[in-house]
Amino acid sequence: MDFVTSIPDQFEKGGLVIQKKRNEIRVFDLHGVSLNVKRFKIPHVFNRIIYTFFRLSKAQRSFQYALKFTEKGIETPQPVAYILTKRGGLLYDSYFISLQVDYNRTMCEFGQGGVKGREHILIAFAIFTAKLHEKGIFHKDYSPANILFKEENGAVHFCLVDLNRMRFGAISVNNGCANFARLWGQLSFFEIVVGKYAEIRSANLVKCMKTALQARRKYWNRYARKHPMPFLPDFGRK
Numbered sequence: 001m002d003f004v005t006s007i008p009d010q011f012e013k014g015g016l017v018i019q020k021k022r023n024e025i026r027v028f029d030l031h032g033v034s035l036n037v038k039r040f041k042i043p044h045v046f047n048r049i050i051y052t053f054f055r056l057s058k059a060q061r062s063f064q065y066a067l068k069f070t071e072k073g074i075e076t077p078q079p080v081a082y083i084l085t086k087r088g089g090l091l092y093d094s095y096f097i098s099l100q101v102d103y104n105r106t107m108c109e110f111g112q113g114g115v116k117g118r119e120h121i122l123i124a125f126a127i128f129t130a131k132l133h134e135k136g137i138f139h140k141d142y143s144p145a146n147i148l149f150k151e152e153n154g155a156v157h158f159c160l161v162d163l164n165r166m167r168f169g170a171i172s173v174n175n176g177c178a179n180f181a182r183l184w185g186q187l188s189f190f191e192i193v194v195g196k197y198a199e200i201r202s203a204n205l206v207k208c209m210k211t212a213l214q215a216r217r218k219y220w221n222r223y224a225r226k227h228p229m230p231f232l233p234d235f236g237r238k
Contacts, residue, residue: 034100059094103148111184111231124156126196
């Protein structure tokens with residue numbers, strides 16, 4: 001507990017930096033236990049007011065949603081704590097602490113190359129996503145870097161991170177198909193994933209594929225107006 005409460009003072013002084021973008025993530029070793037500490041970017045003044053008085057902070061949501069994932073049997077790094085600091089009576093720095101996991105791959109790898117030899121991963125991913133949706137979990141940032149996986153003893157296991165933007169409740173097949181929009185990969189990737197997903201959820205494959213590809217095209221066209229594309233998409237037929 002002493003280490004956790006000292007994080008605001010110790011964060012800049014130690015740990016291994018594994019991400020330094022909008023948010024910063026460092027891994028600390030505590031008596032042989034690896035702790036993943038994520039410090040969220042300081043919100044602008046308006047959001048500092050919102051997160052102080054009207055809405056849970058991203059760190060607190062990450063912690064609470066991770067507990068919900070665990071209850072529902074969906075793998076995510078085990079939550080340890082969250083810390084909020086204030087300045088001038090408003091939220092300033094916020095931290096989410098979890099156990100570091102040993103998943104060594106992400107769905108980003110499908111942004112390059114084909115799917116040959118990796119079809120089993122995509123089928124397992126479709127099954128995992130259908131299970132997620134049937135349990136009433138909708139990850140609003142279902143992007144490849146937030147979907148970790150590993151192969152172990154002939155099985156593919158998935159683990160989700162970055163949980164501060166979630167929705168819980170019944171998820172329609174249409175919304176479920178659209179949830180694939182942010183993923184990387186070529187048309188063959190989506191034919192396998194969406195095809196298996198539609199089969200599991202007893203959905204119309206043509207409609208599901210159309211919904212997924214339309215949502216994907218819309219998302220990435222909007223993304224490309226402000227950012228360089230991380231991969232070269234094949235949008236298929238319009």
